[in-house]
Amino acid sequence: MKEPVVTVIVASYNHAPYIEQCILSVLQQTYPHIELLVVDDGSTDDSVQRIERLQEQYGFDFRTQKNKGLTCTLNEAIARAKGSLIAPFGSDDIMCPERIAKQVAYMQDKPEVGICAGNIELIDSGGELFPEARQRRDTPFRRLDFDDVFMERKPYPPAPTLLFRKEALEKVGGFDPQIRLEDLLIELKITHAGYYIDCLGEVLAQYRKHASNSSKNTPFMIDSILRTYALFADHPQYEYVRTRFLSSMFLKCSNRDRAYARQLLKQIPFRRWNKKTWRGLGRLFFSPLEKR
Structure with missing residues (x-):
């Protein structure tokens, strides 16, 4: 079976201290078929200069724009994405090297899975693990349907690990620009459309907790x-x-x-x-x- 293209979308906004480590964690994935789209959404720090230096070296797609907000930025990037799988990724977080490879392998023969996720480690602004990281690391595998998400019957899929089928995103009309905290709504919309969310019981990313979350x-x-x-x-x-x-x-x-x-x-x-x-x-x- 032909391996699919995965489009990773990094929407950057005032995360200059973290953006380079974020992008490098995508570029260093073991999975070979990745399209990286980076969009700076009107940062006022030196994020753009830092991204441009990496873009010159690695040649990924980089665009800048006036601030539109995350949901609009994601929808526009998804519309031009070449991948059949989409991974929106926070510009302050870090992917584990085999994250995309593991998720692609899992989703290959499971068309009913609209979103694949996994566990996270919690890190601070300096990249050090939080003491409570263990409870997020060890959450076992679970499959969620709409009621599981809506009624919070099982642990939620962590946002830094979400990998979407593009067809599922398109079926539900993408992200809602009217609700800027996007994760819960898109999970509800996709499971309401009949897909499942499968969460792997292993760490796929590091989520950074800091003052501007x-x-x-x-x-x-x-x-x-x-x-x-x-x-x-x-x-x-x-x-x-x-x-x-x-x-x-x-x-x-x-x-x-x-x-x-x-x-x-x-x-x-x-x-x-x-x-x-x-x-x-x-x-x-x-x-x-x-x-x-």
Whole structure:
């Protein structure tokens, strides 16, 4: 069977300290049939100069643009991608050398798998492993359908390891520019279309946790996820899923941002309160405020 072309898309935005290591980890993959598309989405640091130096040496496709946001950037890159498999990859993360080869081999005879993923290691801004890295490394193989993702019945596939079938992305209309935190929605759309997400039980990438991660912007993250869930409001478990998420976020924010935590609490009907809601109330009124 002919080996497919895999298009790796790196959307770069103000990750100058990390972008070179990211790109090199793609160029050093053991899998030979990789098309690398790098797009700088209006960086204001020296990312462009760093990428240009690598582009001169390795000859990959590099374009710059005014800031459009990640979802628009991904959709435009996917439209011109030559590969039948697509790997969007964060410009601050690192691929393990055999990542693409392992995923391609796994997906070859499984047309029902729309997304293949794997495990990650957590690293800090300097590339050192976090103490909690072990729990992400050792998650066993799992297959997820729509309800598994929507109801969080199994561990989520980590974003730095997602490898998509291009046909699955095209079937669901690609990423939604209206929801900028893109991972959960595209996973729901693809599984809702009848595909599975298979997560391999081995480490495929390193995810870098640092001060400018989009997940650190808690209100942005919560709003994006609530808007994502709302697109599936006809699901019989929608209210349960929405309020369970709100309770988890209320607990998280209760001794970090008390004004925002109170806003979240107002969105949880009393009949939907759970253990996390009550724990959050305890933190809200009796715990010292955490420094952020």
